[in-house]
Amino acid sequence: MAMAALRREGRRFATPLMSANPANTLRSSLLPSEEQAILGVRSISTQVVRNRMRSVRNIQKITKAMKMVAASKLRAIQTRTENSRGLWQPFTALLGDLPSVDVKKTVVVTVSSDKGLCGGINSTSVKISRALHKLNSGPEKEAKYVVLGEKAKAQLVRDSKKHIELSMTELQKNPLNYTQVSVLADDILKNVEFDALRLVFNKFHSVVSFMPTTATVLSPEVVEREAESGGKLGDLDLYEIEGAETKGEVLQNLAEFQFSCVLFNAVLENACSEQGARMSAMDSSSRNAGEMLDRLTLAYNRTRQASITTELIEIISGASALTG
Amino acid sequence: MASNAAVPFWRAAGMTYITYSNLCANLVRNCLKEPRRTEALTREKVHFSVSKWVDGKPEKPTIRSDTPEE
Numbered sequence: 237m238a239m240a241a242l243r244r245e246g247r248r249f250a251t252p253l254m255s256a257n258p259a260n261t262l263r264s265s266l267l268p269s270e271e272q273a274i275l276g277v278r279s280i281s282t283q284v285v286r287n288r289m290r291s292v293r294n295i296q297k298i299t300k301a302m303k304m305v306a307a308s309k310l311r312a313i314q315t316r317t318e319n320s321r322g323l324w325q326p327f328t329a330l331l332g333d334l335p336s337v338d339v340k341k342t343v344v345v346t347v348s349s350d351k352g353l354c355g356g357i358n359s360t361s362v363k364i365s366r367a368l369h370k371l372n373s374g375p376e377k378e379a380k381y382v383v384l385g386e387k388a389k390a391q392l393v394r395d396s397k398k399h400i401e402l403s404m405t406e407l408q409k410n411p412l413n414y415t416q417v418s419v420l421a422d423d424i425l426k427n428v429e430f431d432a433l434r435l436v437f438n439k440f441h442s443v444v445s446f447m448p449t450t451a452t453v454l455s456p457e458v459v460e461r462e463a464e465s466g467g468k469l470g471d472l473d474l475y476e477i478e479g480a481e482t483k484g485e486v487l488q489n490l491a492e493f494q495f496s497c498v499l500f501n502a503v504l505e506n507a508c509s510e511q512g513a514r515m516s517a518m519d520s521s522s523r524n525a526g527e528m529l530d531r532l533t534l535a536y537n538r539t540r541q542a543s544i545t546t547e548l549i550e551i552i553s554g555a556s557a558l559t560g
Numbered sequence: 561m562a563s564n565a566a567v568p569f570w571r572a573a574g575m576t577y578i579t580y581s582n583l584c585a586n587l588v589r590n591c592l593k594e595p596r597r598t599e600a601l602t603r604e605k606v607h608f609s610v611s612k613w614v615d616g617k618p619e620k621p622t623i624r625s626d627t628p629e630e
Contacts, residue, residue: 397616405621406609415582415604419624422578423610485567489577496578 296525303518310511317504323497339431342372342379347437347506348388355513358387421496437502438509446509453495456487
């Protein structure tokens with residue numbers, strides 16, 4: 237009789253400990269063991285908690301390793317990105333970047349990554365692309381998507397697959413280089429008709445910050461039209477053209493080259509932001525895993541201590557019952 | 561303005577400026593001395609897959625690659 241009361245006491249000991257635990261997932265995984273205890277097992281099984289601790293520890297190892305990989309990749313790609321900025325700056329000085337230009341056919345080039353686990357960079361660029369698409373489509377205007385990377389494709393397929401013109405993936409199998417991106421740009425130029433290309437990518441600022449950015453590349457006809465109407469591009473007529481080429485040809489060459497350069501920079505910036513974002517995402521997830529592990533260890537130790545105490549009380553009271 | 565009428569020969573052949581400049585760049589790379597030549601040539605590898613979309617459906621992707629698939 238006394239033993240049964242003590243046993244109940246022990247159970248009451250353990251139960252508040254369990255339910256006081258803040259982690260919901262933890263509680264749910266521990267519930268079966270509590271039921272087991274009710275069925276007549278004397279001490280609470282700690283097997284579940286131990287298994288969970290092991291899996292959390294393994295996940296933490298993986299995320300730590302991924303963070304390391306991202307950090308080393310980031311270092312390699314960051315210098316390249318910073319160097320590539322020099323490619324588009326002269327073009328912006330010459331042809332300008334006119335995000336507000338109003339044209340009939342817009343092509344939104346969404347740059348994203350192929351792999352996930354890199355925070356919100358892909359969804360931000362998809363969001364910006366959707367907004368641009370909405371802004372540039374209307375009764376007389378049409379907008380199309382060209383999607384780079386698996387992740388933006390997966391997100392855009394859901395609601396605007398009718399507007400996707402081209403999609404390109406597996407960009408980062410080899411380290412990014414200009415030849416590759418220019419072949420890519422060439423494919424885009426050949427396969428879509430556009431008056432303005434709007435590139436959406438994440439510009440790399442630092443490891444923890446990146447800005448969703450758009451860059452606009454105009455077709456030569458639009459450049460000419462804008463130059464004639466004055467404004468920012470009005471200075472274009474001041475340039476003298478050497479050689480046998482006409483202004484139209486020069487502008488076409490320039491527009492094509494500008495697109496490949498801007499795309500090169502965009503792809504690099506995005507890859508760089510991806511690695512940065514992955515680094516911080518993996519950092520926070522390994523920190524979370526650590527916190528979870530701490531909580532689990534606490535719960536595990538408390539339960540163990542409680543069952544030891546119960547057993548001790550049982551033994552001592554049993555002994556005292558015999559002697560007394 | 562001597563040859564106003566004719567477009568450049570490479571554009572007549574259906575190339576864009578990008579293709580043309582890439583070809584020229586490759587020529588220059590081939591003129592480098594070893595070992596810099598192989599270095600420069602291996603650096604510029606092309607690999608990606610393109611698929612065109614018709615009526616909201618992707619067509620079979622084509623892979624543009626220098627390196628043969630293993």
